[in-house]
Structure formats: C-alpha cells, structure tokens
Amino acid sequence: MHRRLHGRAGYRKVAGVTVAAALGLAAVAACSSSSTTSASTASDTGHVTVGGFCAPPSSSPVPYKEWNEDVATFEKANPNITIQSIYSAQCDVPATLTAQLAAGTEPDVYETYFGDLNQALDAGQAADITQYVNSTTVPVWKDIVPSAIAPVTAGKTLYGIPIFNYTQGLVINRQLFTQAGLNPNTPPTTWAQVETDATAITKLGNGIYGYGDYSADNNGGWHFTSELDANGGAMTNAAGTTASFDTTQGMQVLNALHTLRFTDKAMSATEALGWGTLQKQMAAGKLGMYIAAPDDIYQVIVPIDGGNVNDYGMGPLPSVSGTPAGTLSGGDAYLFAKRDTPAQIEAGIKWINFQDLTLGQGQYNLARNKAVGLPVGFYEPQMFQGATGTAYTALLNKYTTINESYYSTFVNANETPDGQPADDQALYKTLDPVMLSVLTNPNANIPQLLAGATAGVNQILANSSGG
Amino acid sequence: MSSPHSLSPRLRRNLSAYGFLIGGVVCFALFSWYPMVREIIMSFQKTQLGVTSWAGLVNYRRIFNDPTFWTAWRNTLEFTLLALIFGFAVPFFVAILLNELRHAKGYLRCLVYLPVMLPPASALLLFAYFYDPTYGLFNDILHTLHLPTSQWVLSSGTRWPTAAMISVVIAATWMNMGGATLIYLAALQNIPGELYEAAELDGAGIVKKIRHITIPQTRLVISMLLLLQIIATMQMFVEAFILDGGQGVNNNTESVVYLIYQYAFAMSSASNFNSAAALGVVLLIVLAVFSGGYVWLTRTRDH
Numbered sequence: 074m075h076r077r078l079h080g081r082a083g084y085r086k087v088a089g090v091t092v093a094a095a096l097g098l099a100a101v102a103a104c105s106s107s108s109t110t111s112a113s114t115a116s117d118t119g120h121v122t123v124g125g126f127c128a129p130p131s132s133s134p135v136p137y138k139e140w141n142e143d144v145a146t147f148e149k150a151n152p153n154i155t156i157q158s159i160y161s162a163q164c165d166v167p168a169t170l171t172a173q174l175a176a177g178t179e180p181d182v183y184e185t186y187f188g189d190l191n192q193a194l195d196a197g198q199a200a201d202i203t204q205y206v207n208s209t210t211v212p213v214w215k216d217i218v219p220s221a222i223a224p225v226t227a228g229k230t231l232y233g234i235p236i237f238n239y240t241q242g243l244v245i246n247r248q249l250f251t252q253a254g255l256n257p258n259t260p261p262t263t264w265a266q267v268e269t270d271a272t273a274i275t276k277l278g279n280g281i282y283g284y285g286d287y288s289a290d291n292n293g294g295w296h297f298t299s300e301l302d303a304n305g306g307a308m309t310n311a312a313g314t315t316a317s318f319d320t321t322q323g324m325q326v327l328n329a330l331h332t333l334r335f336t337d338k339a340m341s342a343t344e345a346l347g348w349g350t351l352q353k354q355m356a357a358g359k360l361g362m363y364i365a366a367p368d369d370i371y372q373v374i375v376p377i378d379g380g381n382v383n384d385y386g387m388g389p390l391p392s393v394s395g396t397p398a399g400t401l402s403g404g405d406a407y408l409f410a411k412r413d414t415p416a417q418i419e420a421g422i423k424w425i426n427f428q429d430l431t432l433g434q435g436q437y438n439l440a441r442n443k444a445v446g447l448p449v450g451f452y453e454p455q456m457f458q459g460a461t462g463t464a465y466t467a468l469l470n471k472y473t474t475i476n477e478s479y480y481s482t483f484v485n486a487n488e489t490p491d492g493q494p495a496d497d498q499a500l501y502k503t504l505d506p507v508m509l510s511v512l513t514n515p516n517a518n519i520p521q522l523l524a525g526a527t528a529g530v531n532q533i534l535a536n537s538s539g540g
Numbered sequence: 541m542s543s544p545h546s547l548s549p550r551l552r553r554n555l556s557a558y559g560f561l562i563g564g565v566v567c568f569a570l571f572s573w574y575p576m577v578r579e580i581i582m583s584f585q586k587t588q589l590g591v592t593s594w595a596g597l598v599n600y601r602r603i604f605n606d607p608t609f610w611t612a613w614r615n616t617l618e619f620t621l622l623a624l625i626f627g628f629a630v631p632f633f634v635a636i637l638l639n640e641l642r643h644a645k646g647y648l649r650c651l652v653y654l655p656v657m658l659p660p661a662s663a664l665l666l667f668a669y670f671y672d673p674t675y676g677l678f679n680d681i682l683h684t685l686h687l688p689t690s691q692w693v694l695s696s697g698t699r700w701p702t703a704a705m706i707s708v709v710i711a712a713t714w715m716n717m718g719g720a721t722l723i724y725l726a727a728l729q730n731i732p733g734e735l736y737e738a739a740e741l742d743g744a745g746i747v748k749k750i751r752h753i754t755i756p757q758t759r760l761v762i763s764m765l766l767l768l769q770i771i772a773t774m775q776m777f778v779e780a781f782i783l784d785g786g787q788g789v790n791n792n793t794e795s796v797v798y799l800i801y802q803y804a805f806a807m808s809s810a811s812n813f814n815s816a817a818a819l820g821v822v823l824l825i826v827l828a829v830f831s832g833g834y835v836w837l838t839r840t841r842d843h
Contacts, residue, residue: 168805175804175813197590280674289785291806342673345694345785411590499807506787513789514696529607533807536602536815 121416124157125180126407126424127164133376135445143435147427154420162377165189165405167291167498174198181410182421187224187403188497190232200409203231205418211426216461220490225406234422236429236436237454238404239366240490241299242483243267243388249274249281249361260362260388260482262395264329267362271339274361283339283361285354286330286512290347293508294501296364299401300326302491303390309534313495316530318504319523325393327511327519335515344512349373356380364390367451367480375448382448386479389486402490404454432461432468439472450475452484496537503529576824583818599818603803609819611791612799616774618700619795622709623773628766631717635724636754649725653718660715664782667711668693671783693780696789704784704792712779720765727761728754767834771827777801796823 129136137160144156164184173179174196185193193199206214217235225233247257253273261267271283287293297318298308306322309315334340352369354360356378367387374380390397407425409418428435443449450473457465477484494500507522551558586595603609638648655663670677671692679689695703735753744752755762780786780793786801787794796819804816 171805171807195588195590197587342691343675347785496807499812502802502806505785506789506791509694509785509787510696510789513691513694517696525607532602532605532607 119416120153120155121414121420122155122157123181123413123417123420123424124159125182125184125410126156126158126428127184128158128160130160130162132162135447136376139438139441139445143428147424151420151423154423156424177412179410181413181417182407182425183410185233185406185408187221187235187238187406188493190225190227190406190408191496193232193408194227198408198411199232200411200413200418201230201232202234202409202418202422203229205415205422206231206234210419210422211430213430213432213457213461216457216459217430218456218458220402220492221404221406221456224404224492225408233406233408234425234430235404235406235456236425237368238402238456238490239368239453240400240402240488241364241366242390242400242486242488243362244355244365244369245362245386245388246274246355246358246360246384247386247479248358248384249277253277253361257386258478260386261391262389262397262482262486264325264391264393266395267391268329268333268337268339271333271361272337275337275339281359281361282341282354283337284333285340285346285351285360285363286508287346287348287351288505288509288512289345291498291501291505292346292348293506294504295401295497297326297504297508298494298497298501299364299390302399302401303392303397303488305392305394305398307491308494308500309530314534316527316534318530319520319527322393323523324519327507327523329391329393330508331511331517331519334512340512342513345509353378355385358384367453367483371448371451382475387483389483389488397486397488399491400488401493403493430456432464437465437468439468443472443474448475449473450477452480496533499533499537500530503533579817579820579824582814583821586814595814599814600822602815603819603822606799608791608794608799612794612796615705615788615791615793616776616795616797618702618705619709619712619776619793620770620773622701622705623712623769623776624766626709627713627717627720627773628769630713631720632724632762634717635721635728636750638721638725639728649722652721655715656718658715660778661782663715664711664779667714668783671707671711691789693784693793694789696792698790698792702792704788708776708779708783708793711783712773712776715779720769723761723765724758727758731757763838767831770834771831774823774827774830 128140131137140158144158148154148156159180165186167186167189170179170183170185170189171192173183174193177196177198179198190199208214211234218238221235221238222231225231225235243260245257245260250257250260250270253270253276255270255273261270267284274281274283287296301308301318301323304322304325306318306320306326308318310317330340351360351363351365352373355363356374370380370382370385370387374385375382390400392398407421409421413421431437433440439449450469455462503526507526510517510522511519583599584594584596585592586598634652638645638652641648658666669675671694673679673689673691673694676692678692682689690703692707693704695707697703731753735757736749739749739753775797776795777786777797780788780795781798781801784793786798800816800819800823803812803819
C-alpha cells in the first residue's frame with residue numbers, strides 16, 4: 074500500500090522541463106519512431122527478465138527496503154524470473170509516458186493511470202493479455218471491483234491489471250481546526266461551511282491559509298472535475314462527445330473558489346500550484362484543507378513530507394448541497410508492451426499477483442507495515458468485493474494503527490465513483506487556465522471563462538472522435 | 541586497393557576537408573534533417589489504434605481552429621518584441637559600459653556572464669521565488685518601501701505589454717544577456733581606438749561616438765545577433781513553463797512552442813503528436829521565411 078507515490082493527473086515541472094529541453098521540436102518527430110527497444114528479453118534457457126515495475130525510491134528507506142525484500146523472496150521462489158524495478162517517487166509521468174508510447178520505448182510492463190488505456194491503444198503499444206489472466210494466475214480476479222477492471226478493458230479484450238483505486242474527499246488539518254476553535258470531527262461538507270472554516274483558520278496568521286487548490290500541470294482541471302462531480306455536474310455528456318460543465322454546478326464551484334480567494338482571502342496569493350505542493354503545505358502545518366484521495370496522507374504527506382499522521386483527517390468532497398453527488402475516481406494499472414514475449418507477460422502477471430493482489434503479502438503485508446511503523450488502516454484502496462473484500466476488511470481491522478474516526482464522515486458519505494471523463498488529460502489541460510484565472514484574477518469573468526473552455530473542450534472531443 | 545593517384549586531383553585536394561565534413565554531416569543528417577523530414581511527414585498523418593495513415597490537412601485545420609493558436613502567436617510576438625527591447629539593447633549598452641571601464645574589468649565581465657553558467661531551470665526557479673506574490677523578494681521590497689505589490693508572472697492582464705510577459709522577459713534577459721554582452725564586447729574591442737580619438741578631436745560626445753562609430757563598426761555583429769535572438773525568442777518555452785506553468789493567467793504567457801508541448805505531451809493521445817508536428821512545421825516555415833528575408837535584405841545592403 075505504500076509503494077507507489079502517485080502523481081495522478083499531474084507531473085513535476087522539472088521532469089517536464091527535462092523532457093521539453095532535451096527533445097524540443099525535433100523530438101516531436103523523433104519520438105514518433107515506431108521502432109521498439111527492449112532491454113529485457115526471454116533467453117533460450119527459459120530465464121525471463123521483465124522490467125518496469127514501479128518501486129519506492131531509496132529516499133523512502135522503509136518502503137524501499139520492503140520492496141527489495143519482496144523482490145528477493147519472489148525471485149527465490151521463481152529462479153527463472155528476474156524483476157527489474159524503476160525506483161521513482163512517481164513512475165507514471167504523463168508527459169514521459171506519452172513520449173514513450175509514441176516512440177515505442179515504454180518499459181515491458183508500465184504503470185498507467187486509469188485514463189491512459191486509449192492512448193496506449195492509439196499508439197499501438199498495449200498487448201492483449203486476456204488469455205493470461207484467470208483464476209489460477211490471479212486468484213482474486215473475480216473479486217476485483219468492476220470499476221477497476223473497466224479502465225483496462227476494451228470490448229472483451231483485457232489489456233492490463235489494476236493495482237490501486239481511489240476516490241476523493243476533503244483532507245483536513247485537525248491541528249489547525251482545533252487551534253481555530255473548530256471541531257475537527259465534523260469537517261465542512263458545504264462550500265459555505267468550507268468558507269467559514271477556512272476563514273477561521275486563515276485568521277491564525279503566520280502564513281497559514283484555510284484552503285488550497287491546484288491550477289497547473291493539468292491538476293487544476295483534474296480537481297475542477299471532482300468538485301463538479303460532487304456538485305452533481307459532469308465534464309461531458311454521457312457519450313463523451315460534448316462539454317457539459319458550463320452550467321450552474323460549474324459556476325457554483327468556481328464562484329466558491331473565487332470567493333475563498335478574494336472575498337474571504339482564505340487562499341494564498343501564490344497560485345499556479347501543481348501536484349506535490351499542497352501536500353508539503355499540509356505537512357508543514359500551513360494549510361487547513363484541500364481535496365485529495367486518502368493515499369495523499371499515507372503515501373506523501375507522512376512518509377515524504379514529514380507530517381504527523383495523527384494531524385490529519387478527511388471529510389467528503391464539498392458541494393453546495395452538503396451531500397456529494399459523486400466524485401472523480403481513478404487508479405493505477407499495469408499495461409504490457411506490445412513487444413513483450415508470452416514468457417514476459419506471464420512473469421509480469423506473476424509478479425503483480427505476488428506484489429499487488431495477494432492479501433497478506435507485498436502491498437497488503439499489513440502486519441509488516443504495522444511492525445515497521447507505517448500507518449495502516451486507510452479506507453482506500455477498495456479494490457475487492459465478495460469474499461476477498463470481506464477478508465481484506467478483516468485484515469485491515471486486525472492491523473489498523475490510525476484513528477479511523479478521523480475519516481468516518483468521508484467513509485460514511487460513500488461517494489459514487491464517476492470515473493474520469495473521456496480524453497481526460499486534454500480536458501484537464503483546458504480547464505487549468507480557468508482555475509488559474511479564478512484563483513489569481515479578482516475580476517475573473519467566470520461565465521466567459523466557462524464558455525471559452527467549453528469551446529476548447531468541444532473542439533478536442535470533436536477531434537478525438539473524428540480523428 | 542586503388543592508388544591515390546587514380547583519384548581526381550580535385551577530390552584528392554579536398555579529401556581531408558571531406559573527412560572533416562563527414563562527422564558533421566552525419567550528425568546533422570541523423571539528429572536534425574531526418575527528424576525534420578519525419579516531422580513534416582507526420583504533420584500530414586494521423587495515428588489511431590497503432591495504425592498510421594495519411595490525413596491530408598486535418599492536423600493543420602485543427603491547429604488553425606484552436607482558439608489558443610492565435611493567442612500563442614500573439615504572446616510569442618509580444619515576447620520577441622519585448623526581448624528585443626530588453627534583451628537586445630541592454631547587453632549592447634552593458635558592453636559599451638564595460639568597454640569604457642578602466643578598473644575591475646575582468647571581475648565585472650565575470651559577473652555579467654555568471655547567470656549564463658546557471659542552468660536555465662535553476663535561474664528561473666530563482667526568479668520564481670523572486671516573483672512569488674506571497675513570499676517573494678520583489679514584493680517584500682515593494683512592501684518595505686510602502687509601494688503597491690504585484691502578482692508579477694501571475695498578473696491577469698492581457699493588454700500589451702502585459703505585466704506577466706514583462707516579468708518573463710526580465711528573467712530571460714538576466715539569464716541570457718551575458719553571452720550577447722561578451723560578443724558585443726569582443727566586437728567593440730576590434731574597433732580601432734584612432735577612430736574614437738579622431739572623433740574626440742572633432743568634439744564628439746559619447747552619444748555621437750556610439751551613433752557614428754560604435755554602431756556602424758559593430759553592424760555585422762549586431763545584425764547576426766539580432767537574427768539569432770529573434771529565432772531563439774520565437775521559440776520561447778522554458779521561461780514561462782517554469783515561472784507560471786507555461787500558460788499564465790488568461791493564457792497571457794502561452795507561447796507557440798508551449799502549445800506544441802501541450803499537444804505532444806500534455807494531452808496524452810497519440811493523434812495529438814501529429815497536431816504538434818503540424819504546429820512545429822508552421823513555426824519552422826515562419827522562422828525560415830523570416831531568416832531568408834533577413835539574410836536577403838542584409839546581403840542587399842552589403843552590396
């Protein structure tokens with residue numbers, strides 16, 4: 074559970090700069106090469122090397138050590154398989170993955186977000202693994218929730234294996250709530266309550282702000298989508314052919330953010346923030362609330378940014394009604410390169426089953442996580458239903474170390490997972506400037522911004538469907 | 541093995557030159573010309589479900605219909621123009637100043653060139669801190685002086701010249717002026733001192749000396765740097781990308797190359813690579829026409 078540090082929709086600026094600076098204009102052409110390369114191949118002796126699995130970096134010593142122990146155990150049990158890991162805090166950097174897919178240089182097994190299958194298929198880089206996945210190779214397969222299998226399936230063909238899923242809620246800093254005289258056990262549920270609480274927290278001064286949100290690196294559009302879902306809206310129509318966010322619900326979200334920033338002055342003047350920034354502010358005790366999935370706390374704020382796990386809790390996504398109508402939901406899945414040999418696909422599935430989909434070991438070795446002091450007991454991922462789901466809940470209850478009551482209002486809200494819109498990254502990119510304008514321009518013309526973004530999104534959707 | 545005498549005298553004479561050429565030609569062919577040709581081909585193709593097919597002008601129609609296309613060109617021209625005013629004039633006058641100095645010449649030259657040695661990302665991250673509206677150095681100074689503070693790169697205006705773009709240009713000028721300054725300085729030092737002495741005897745002041753001696757004597761260098769700078773600034777990318785995420789508020793710092801980057805890498809779809817290629821080709825054509833026209837004009841003047 075503590076393995077992957079997920080960037081979600083975003084990517085780090087420096088990584089983007091490196092890609093852009095190194096490749097430039099010519100790279101657009103160079104990366105289009107259809108040639109494929111692989112450092113990992115099955116040899117004639119029956120030995121197979123398979124690479125690309127996302128491992129924690131050495132800067133996270135405990136998860137790093139656990140990962141390497143798991144690899145050693147697995148390779149000892151399967152002496153004909155060698156696992157090659159990518160030690161990185163964020164393995165799926167969208168810009169890098171897009172370039173790799175276009176050039177055919179992605180790893181043998183590559184981590185993707187739930188919305189990435191279409192681009193992998195478009196680039197012709199996703200192998201059909203339907204025949205390799207069954208109750209023998211992945212015993213829990215029948216119990217994986219359908220919402221996690223749908224993003225790796227096209228028609229009846231299976232292209233990947235999901236390993237993690239999430240929905241979003243409101244992460245709160247319980248310390249700051251208490252200091253501001255608020256009750257941390259009742260996080261705000263409406264935008265009006267968020268305003269009141271954020272204003273009270275901001276009054277603490279010392280560079281503390283009540284609320285934070287993203288507006289760069291596609292993360293602004295990503296969060297707007299979730300906030301819109303909670304308000305009962307949707308980014309596109311059901312067919313995914315036209316934009317549908319220029320509505321009362323969309324206006325309400327942006328008006329709430331604009332009010333928080335300029336009327337309540339409960340958000341910082343420093344905006345254009347991308348993924349990773351709000352987590353740092355939260356860990357440093359400078360931020361009262363922001364929206365995220367629970368893994369932001371146990372994968373980033375606590376282990377990377379040094380926050381104290383007891384300082385945080387979660388409520389449902391804010392909405393006008395106080396009852397979120399839905400949430401953006403997503404997750405991570407491994408896809409397989411088209412060039413992979415059958416032996417590599419089999420070995421890859423074997424490792425994923427060992428590491429990510431077996432209760433009691435790998436990411437679900439909760440006994441070990443508890444023993445080494447990692448926080449255990451978060452509500453997500455919720456990958457399983459049926460017998461596996463029941464067994465997982467029992468396992469979680471047995472080893473929980475966190476105070477579950479801190480998360481009860483989030484869990485009880487039982488938000489409906491809405492998935493992600495069609496052509497998600499392109500849509501998020503188009504909404505980033507809208508969020509940035511709302512958070513930086515005191516005179517932002519919200520109807521005009523929504524109308525402009527609608528025109529942009531309609532064009533993107535028309536282009537994707539029309540080729 | 542054939543005797544060297546069997547080669548034509550001309551080939552024999554130039555053999556070593558061809559030998560030296562071959563490395564450069566191979567490198568250019570592999571890493572510049574081939575990708576350029578591929579880019580042009582790609583701009584007329586589309587890729588769907590792993591199959592690449594001809595698409596005619598679809599990609600070009602798409603980029604011309606994108607509402608941000610003209611905004612990006614407008615911003616790029618704004619940056620180029622502002623960079624000419626700041627980035628072209630400032631190094632020239634700094635070079636003149638350095639050339640006039642009697643003391644601490646080496647130290648000051650080193651100081652002026654130092655920012656060039658910083659990796660662009662580091663230099664820009666430094667400016668991102670300076671410009672931070674909450675904790676930034678510039679707003680701290682303004683606040684101390686009881687002056688109104690600014691949003692700098694995050695300013696929302698879209699009327700030329702925007703505060704956001706001026707902020708980007710200031711950072712870019714600081715970052716890059718060292719190189720141009722040194723080239724100007726070298727050109728200035730090639731101007732015979734007698735010319736200035738004669739002008740002084742004729743009673744010319746500093747302005748007249750610059751106008752009638754310095755500028756005409758460095759015309760060739762100025763002309764070359766102008767061309768190079770316009771080509772470089774039209775490809776503005778990293779500055780805004782680091783300072784404000786690339787787009788700026790109301791898209792007021794979004795450049796053409798940033799739009800190419802968005803198509804190619806941020807929109808996560810294989811077909812967008814073809815649109816990125818089409819926009820790259822448009823930029824290539826604009827710069828090629830500009831460079832050709834510029835070279836033709838300056839050549840005519842030389843005659």
